[in-house]
Amino acid sequence: MKLSKWFGKKTNNNSELEPQHESEINTEHPLDTDTNLSVGDVSKSSLKALVFKLLPLVNTQHFPSGIFGQISVEVTNSLDIRIGVPFKPEHYRSELTEGLKEALRHKSVLSDQKQTDEAIAAKLLKSVINFYYEPTELAPSQPAQAKLVIVVSSGKGGVGKSTVTSNLAVTLAKQGYRTGVLDADIYGPSMPLMFGLQGKNVVTHDEKTMEPFYQHGVYLNSIGFLIPEDKATIWRGPMASRALMQVINETNWPELDVLLVDMPPGTGDIQLTMSETVKSHAGIVVTTPQNVALADAEKGIQMFNKVNIPVLGVVENMSQFICPSCGAEHDLFGRDGGAKCAEKHQIPLLGQLPINAMVREAGDEGCPWALKESNYEYEKMALSLIMQLSKRSPKTISIS
Numbered sequence: 001m002k003l004s005k006w007f008g009k010k011t012n013n014n015s016e017l018e019p020q021h022e023s024e025i026n027t028e029h030p031l032d033t034d035t036n037l038s039v040g041d042v043s044k045s046s047l048k049a050l051v052f053k054l055l056p057l058v059n060t061q062h063f064p065s066g067i068f069g070q071i072s073v074e075v076t077n078s079l080d081i082r083i084g085v086p087f088k089p090e091h092y093r094s095e096l097t098e099g100l101k102e103a104l105r106h107k108s109v110l111s112d113q114k115q116t117d118e119a120i121a122a123k124l125l126k127s128v129i130n131f132y133y134e135p136t137e138l139a140p141s142q143p144a145q146a147k148l149v150i151v152v153s154s155g156k157g158g159v160g161k162s163t164v165t166s167n168l169a170v171t172l173a174k175q176g177y178r179t180g181v182l183d184a185d186i187y188g189p190s191m192p193l194m195f196g197l198q199g200k201n202v203v204t205h206d207e208k209t210m211e212p213f214y215q216h217g218v219y220l221n222s223i224g225f226l227i228p229e230d231k232a233t234i235w236r237g238p239m240a241s242r243a244l245m246q247v248i249n250e251t252n253w254p255e256l257d258v259l260l261v262d263m264p265p266g267t268g269d270i271q272l273t274m275s276e277t278v279k280s281h282a283g284i285v286v287t288t289p290q291n292v293a294l295a296d297a298e299k300g301i302q303m304f305n306k307v308n309i310p311v312l313g314v315v316e317n318m319s320q321f322i323c324p325s326c327g328a329e330h331d332l333f334g335r336d337g338g339a340k341c342a343e344k345h346q347i348p349l350l351g352q353l354p355i356n357a358m359v360r361e362a363g364d365e366g367c368p369w370a371l372k373e374s375n376y377e378y379e380k381m382a383l384s385l386i387m388q389l390s391k392r393s394p395k396t397i398s399i400s
């Protein structure tokens with residue numbers, strides 16, 4: 001079937017389609033300019049060994065102990081240190097540097113040969129530490145040229161799956177990852193609305209393939225650009241599946257770091273097939289804290305298990321309502337249900353997001369909330385995804 005069948009009137013406004021240059025990765029950030037200092041017989045290898053010993057002990061706001069799975073450390077001839085991390089370090093340099101220094105206070109670090117160790121520790125404190133981004137090498141996935149394809153699912157409709165996807169996408173983009181969103185929610189595609197592109201039709205240059213829109217730093221294609229808005233809910237069965245396959249297979253995605261796939265709610269055959277079709281690396285389950293949603297979230301986890309897609313974690317949305325006038329917390333949908341579900345299945349709880357009227361308003365206005373507000377929960381979630389996926393990489397630690 002020719003793709004042109006699905007095209008309505010073509011929009012000529014390509015401003016949302018313009019790709020942006022990948023943000024420059026500034027890798028240099030001197031901790032200290034005193035690089036000539038030398039302490040006794042400190043060698044490159046002893047300094048490196050100390051850094052490896054410290055990394056698992058780093059415990060800060062964004063980096064709980066043990067989070068570093070895959071790191072490479074180099075020590076230069078002037079005994080300065082370069083640490084390759086699997087995420088963009090721009091926002092975290094001072095936190096990581098402080099975390100390393102703080103870890104030096106850990107009793108187990110300076111052990112037997114106390115004097116030598118202290119000399120190395122003193123050198124470390126005076127060293128220039130550079131953190132740089134060393135991308136995780138995962139096998140490329142189809143259909144998109146994305147290093148990581150993550151499907152976002154929910155057992156139940158209306159729990160905020162699309163809201164979480166859009167906010168997570170703009171957060172990843174803000175952090176410098178080339179991010180795409182594939183809105184595969186055939187029952188009610190909401191990404192066009194959430195990204196301020198409602199009413200737009202797909203754009204093609206060759207009548208065979210589609211160009212993704214580029215909006216708020218995110219590449220986006222949605223089943224909603226193909227299906228007439230008022231028909232979305234009655235598009236079931238073969239028609240929807242065919243359109244979906246086209247969005248999946250015939251979009252000209254650029255090379256992406258992360259592609260988030262917003263799935264239709266539920267855990268039936270269609271979701272099962274889709275999880276396999278998009279060849280995802282991992283899945284996320286979004287839920288609200290009440291029992292009825294949790295039972296469905298469990299089904300979501302089972303669905304991923306069935307098709308061997310690792311579950312990166314659970315996001316508990318609408319965790320509580322914080323009264324804007326008095327600050328009192330109300331558990332409208334119960335408490336900690338997502339946390340318990342994550343614990344039961346021994347998977348991470350990626351975030352607990354409160355009910356916030358501004359989140360809904362921002363979504364309705366076509367400008368996801370996390371784009372305007374710096375949001376700790378979303379930042380933590382973005383980082384957590386990148387870190388989790390780096391742990392799954394087959395690459396080994398390099399100790400050059």
Ligand SMILES: Nc1ncnc2c1ncn2[C@@H]1O[C@H](COP(=O)(O)OP(=O)(O)OP(=O)(O)O)[C@@H](O)[C@H]1O
Pocket residue numbers: 154156157158159160161162163164185188190264265317318353354355356357358359360361363364
């Ligand atoms: N944390 C939140 N605070 C306030 N409103 C929220 C929050 N999360 C989601 N909403 C609102 O709840 C409604 C449903 O959210 P959303 O469309 O993201 O759910 P969904 O799970 O994707 O639904 P469906 O699967 O049926 O498409 C939207 O109006 C959205 O703005």
